[in-house]
Amino acid sequence: MSKANDPSLRSWVEVAAGSDFPIQNLPFGIFKTQSSSPRVGVAIGDQVLDLAILNKLGYLDDLKIDNSVFTNQYLNDFIALGKQTTNALRERISHLLNVNTSDLRDNKEARVKVLQYISNVQMQMPVKVGDYTDFYSSIDHATNVGTMFRDPNNALLPNWKHLPVGYHGRASSITISGTNFHRPKGQTKPNENEPPVFGPCRLLDFELETAFIIGKSTQLGESITTDNADEHIFGMVLFNDWSARDIQTWEYVPLGPFLAKNFASTVSPWVVTLEALEPFRVPGYKQDPKVLSYLEYSGDKNIDIHLDVFIQPEGGEETLVSHSNYKFMYWTMEQQLAHHTVNGCNMNIGDMLASGTISGPTPDSFGSMLEITWRGTKPVKMKDGSERKFINDNDSVIIRGYCEKNGVRIGFGESRSKALPAL
Numbered sequence: 569m570s571k572a573n574d575p576s577l578r579s580w581v582e583v584a585a586g587s588d589f590p591i592q593n594l595p596f597g598i599f600k601t602q603s604s605s606p607r608v609g610v611a612i613g614d615q616v617l618d619l620a621i622l623n624k625l626g627y628l629d630d631l632k633i634d635n636s637v638f639t640n641q642y643l644n645d646f647i648a649l650g651k652q653t654t655n656a657l658r659e660r661i662s663h664l665l666n667v668n669t670s671d672l673r674d675n676k677e678a679r680v681k682v683l684q685y686i687s688n689v690q691m692q693m694p695v696k697v698g699d700y701t702d703f704y705s706s707i708d709h710a711t712n713v714g715t716m717f718r719d720p721n722n723a724l725l726p727n728w729k730h731l732p733v734g735y736h737g738r739a740s741s742i743t744i745s746g747t748n749f750h751r752p753k754g755q756t757k758p759n760e761n762e763p764p765v766f767g768p769c770r771l772l773d774f775e776l777e778t779a780f781i782i783g784k785s786t787q788l789g790e791s792i793t794t795d796n797a798d799e800h801i802f803g804m805v806l807f808n809d810w811s812a813r814d815i816q817t818w819e820y821v822p823l824g825p826f827l828a829k830n831f832a833s834t835v836s837p838w839v840v841t842l843e844a845l846e847p848f849r850v851p852g853y854k855q856d857p858k859v860l861s862y863l864e865y866s867g868d869k870n871i872d873i874h875l876d877v878f879i880q881p882e883g884g885e886e887t888l889v890s891h892s893n894y895k896f897m898y899w900t901m902e903q904q905l906a907h908h909t910v911n912g913c914n915m916n917i918g919d920m921l922a923s924g925t926i927s928g929p930t931p932d933s934f935g936s937m938l939e940i941t942w943r944g945t946k947p948v949k950m951k952d953g954s955e956r957k958f959i960n961d962n963d964s965v966i967i968r969g970y971c972e973k974n975g976v977r978i979g980f981g982e983s984r985s986k987a988l989p990a991l
Contacts, residue, residue, distance in 0.1 A: 570655070570843055572662035575974040579665045580673040581683070583613035588838075588970055588979020591665050594658050595803070595838035595980075596643055598692040601684065606641035606692050610661055611838050611981075615683045617661065622682045627664060627672060631657055642696040643839065644918045647783045647802050654783075654802070655843060691837035693744045694805070695781055695918040700742060701908060702777075702809060702829070702922045703734040705899035707853065709927035712939045729857060732899040732907045734924075737809075738830035742920065745983045749832035751961060751990040754815040764818060768990035769828075771813035771944070772959040775925040776877050776935035776967060778894055779807040780901050781839060782919040789912040794865035797902035798842060800915065806836035806875075806967045806983040807922045813938055813958065833922075834985040836967070844978055848872045848971040853898050862910055869900040873980075875926060875969045877935070882962035885951045889940055892926050892933040894969075961989045 572594065579591040589595065589611040599616055600606045609616040620638035622628060631653065637645050647654065664672045672678055704710060707724075710733075714723030727733065743749070751772055757764040783802025786792060792800055809829065816828030852870040873894035878886040904921060927935040934940045937958050941947055944957035959965065964986040970979035 570659065570846070572659050573844065573847055575976045577662065578667045579612060580667045581612045581615060581665055586977065587613055588977065588981055589613055590976060590978075591662060592976050593840060593844050593978045594661055595840045595844070596646070597694050597838045598641060598643060599689040600692060601689050605639065608638045608640060608643060608646055609689075611686065612665055614686055616686050616689055617665075618682050618684065625678055625681070628657065628660060631660060633657070641692065642918070643694050644696050647695070647781070648917050651783065651799065654841075658841065658843065691744060691746070693742075693835070694837060694839050695920070697739040697742050697918055697920045698916045699919045700737045700739040700922070701734050701919075702737045702825075703732050703899065703904050703924040705732050705897050705904065705924045706927050706935065707898040708896060708929050708933075709925040709935060709939065712927060712934065716938070716943055729855070730859065731863070732904045734904070734908070735824050737825070737833075737922075739920070741830055742833045742835060743985070745834055745836050745981070745985065747834065748986040748988050749810070750988045752812050752815065752827065752831040753990050754812065754827045755818055756814040757818045758814070769812035769815055770958075772987055773811045773813050773937045774877065774959065774965045774967075775809040775811055776875055776890060776892055777807040777809050777923045777926060778804050778873065778875075778969070779835065779920045779922040780804050782915045782917055782921070784915075785917050786909060786915045788914040790909070790914065791912060792905050792909045792915070794863065794902040794906045797905045800905060801842050801901060803839040803841040804845065804980070805839055806969050806980045808834040808965060808967055808983050808985065809922060809925070810834070810985075811936070832985070834983045835920075836981045836983045838981050840978060840980055845871050845971065847976070848973055848978065850895050852895075852900055855898070859903075862906055863903050865900065865902055869902050870895045870897060871971065872973070873969050873971050875935075875967065878966040878968075879948075879950065879956060879959070880964040880966060881950055881952055881954060881960070886966060887948070887950045889937075889948055890933065890935055892928045892935050894923070894926060896926060896928045896933070897923060959987050961987060963987055
């Protein structure tokens with residue numbers, strides 16, 4: 569186990585009980601202030617550690633990292649240094665923030681320069697996403713959708729248990745938490761015997777997902793194996809794959825998702841490293857039928873990440889509508905990456921690969937309004953007494969996630985966005 573993951577570690581920086589960002593986490597992100605350009609930071613408690621200033625003050629000299637890596641609007645150049653360097657930096661920061669380390673703790677002047685409250689900074693997109701792929705890897709979600717729209721007795725398509733199904737999405741419309749968007753417009757076909765109509769989407773939905781970020785590039789023709797996949801995964805974020813269900817129903821045959829998916833996706837700002845998540849690995853599903861050899865893997869590859877989704881009406885309180893878990897995934901990240909590259913598809917640093925909707929086996933763990941309300945037939949009541957079949961104008965959807973074990977909570981922060989009326 570990495571020293572930085574030791575459950576006994578404590579920081580001299582105050583970390584409130586239940587914080588997503590204890591010293592065992594140390595996620596990376598991009599922030600800016602009114603007086604500074606974007607730069608790399610690390611979350612600790614309710615504060616952000618400015619790595620550019622920390623490096624400039626000499627605290628990271630042994631790592632010999634050029635400061636231009638930290639005065640950057642994306643993490644891509646930092647990630648490109650490789651895991652040997654990024655892990656060494658995480659260990660160094662863990663040491664500097666340790667309650668027993670005096671170097672930074674006792675230098676009040678330096679502390680004032682390198683630490684700022686997260687509430688006083690503006691978080692930015694953590695990576696420049698070159699390519700984005702979305703998978704369809706939750707067996708409960710796929711079964712629910714197949715039951716609703718096809719044959720309940722044959723809910724899964726014939727290929728589903730043989731390979732991680734996915735599609736290439738739109739990277740340009742992935743935005744940082746706090747970025748609002750307008751309800752999409754498009755073609756729908758509300759009446760089977762009448763021509764399609766054009767107008768705002770009526771069945772706007774969220775999709776509870778996570779995404780992982782590529783940390784090591786490959787060349788065209790090269791394949792990643794399930795054994796070495798973790799070397800290529802830098803970390804994870806929360807991901808809301810907004811969906812227009814009525815547009816999707818009309819357009820997805822024969823080529824799949826298009827305008828119903830590419831108008832907005834919302835990610836959390838802090839990238840939690842794969843190394844910080846290692847203590848929370850758990851066994852995955854028994855995959856039956858047996859997968860082909862290139863998809864086989866050994867050890868525990870699923871991760872026990874608690875995932876909550878809330879809907880907040882304009883000016884109202886949040887209502888919990890889903891409590892799910894990443895451990896319900898049928899296909900692992902390692903299998904997704906191995907399958908994605910088995911044909912020689914090349915990966916680039918910063919590429920984002922989303923899990924697909926994460927649903928559990930019970931209605932309270934379903935990961936979309938499509939499932940929670942069962943196509944609108946079972947409305948959900950909000951705390952203000954109103955009901956939701958899908959997402960209304962000016963509703964905010966908030967996704968939060970965390971792992972917890974041995975008194976340590978490793979959190980992701982939140983993915984939050986509001987659906988504004990169509991333009």
